[in-house]
Amino acid sequence: QKEVEQNSGPLSVPEGAIASLNCTYSDRVSQSFFWYRQYSGKSPELIMSIYSNGDKEDGRFTAQLNKASQYVSLLIRDSQPSDSATYLCAVIGAGGTSYGKLTFGQGTILTVHP
Amino acid sequence: NAGVTQTPKFQVLKTGQSMTLQCAQDMNHNSMYWYRQDPGMGLRLIYYSASEGTTDKGEVPNGYNVSRLNKREFSLRLESAAPSQTSVYFCASSEVGAKRTGYTFGSGTRLTVV
Numbered sequence: 001q002k003e004v005e006q007n008s009g010p011l012s013v014p015e016g017a018i019a020s021l022n023c024t025y026s027d028r029v030s031q032s033f034f035w036y037r038q039y040s041g042k043s044p045e046l047i048m049s050i051y052s053n054g055d056k057e058d059g060r061f062t063a064q065l066n067k068a069s070q071y072v073s074l075l076i077r078d079s080q081p082s083d084s085a086t087y088l089c090a091v092i093g094a095g096g097t098s099y100g101k102l103t104f105g106q107g108t109i110l111t112v113h114p
Numbered sequence: 115n116a117g118v119t120q121t122p123k124f125q126v127l128k129t130g131q132s133m134t135l136q137c138a139q140d141m142n143h144n145s146m147y148w149y150r151q152d153p154g155m156g157l158r159l160i161y162y163s164a165s166e167g168t169t170d171k172g173e174v175p176n177g178y179n180v181s182r183l184n185k186r187e188f189s190l191r192l193e194s195a196a197p198s199q200t201s202v203y204f205c206a207s208s209e210v211g212a213k214r215t216g217y218t219f220g221s222g223t224r225l226t227v228v
């Protein structure tokens with residue numbers, strides 16, 4: 001089992017819709033969770049971080065974390081064509097050899113069509 | 115602008131040639147990392163340096179060496195390039211542990227080995 005898994009894509013949504021991106025992780029004691037956005041040919045850019053169970057909202061983005069289910073998600077409301085990118089879920093381990101190291105999922109390609 | 119600077123941006127090597135990828139950060143971060151990104155596989159950690167003077171292997175270290183030259187600079191060396199090392203390489207930096215901040219990435223080096 002991969003340490004971090006994202007829902008397979010690509011995901012295509014119409015402009016104005018809600019895009020839902022999902023991620024599961026295997027290390028039960030992971031502490032911090034991040035969503036990165038990566039445009040084609042560019043480097044990953046941090047867009048959301050979450051550490052506690054529940055929801056965290058930032059503008060059109062909402063991150064949701066459920067540690068009991070080892071699940072983290074990203075919702076993008078009112079999706080825009082400019083949101084079209086690859087979204088990477090990343091998890092930081094809590095200790096041992098995983099301490100401080102980001103492990104990434106394989107990414108989900110999102111396309112928002114007009 | 116503050117950030118992580120990588121050089122070169124593009125490189126073509128012949129099989130068996132060697133080269134060094136350079137990375138420098140000006141955010142006074144203690145930790146630095148090298149990742150490679152291949153289609154459908156997300157980012158995979160090659161080597162990291164938790165602090166100046168230390169380096170450790172990541173998930174895919176074979177065929178690479180690193181040097182933490184000082185707090186700012188962390189280089190990645192390919193001693194004898196192979197076609198399997200064709201990839202996009204990203205350098206990143208963070209505060210120790212990175213639990214609250216995640217990583218900041220450089221713009222990447224696109225390497226082709228023929």
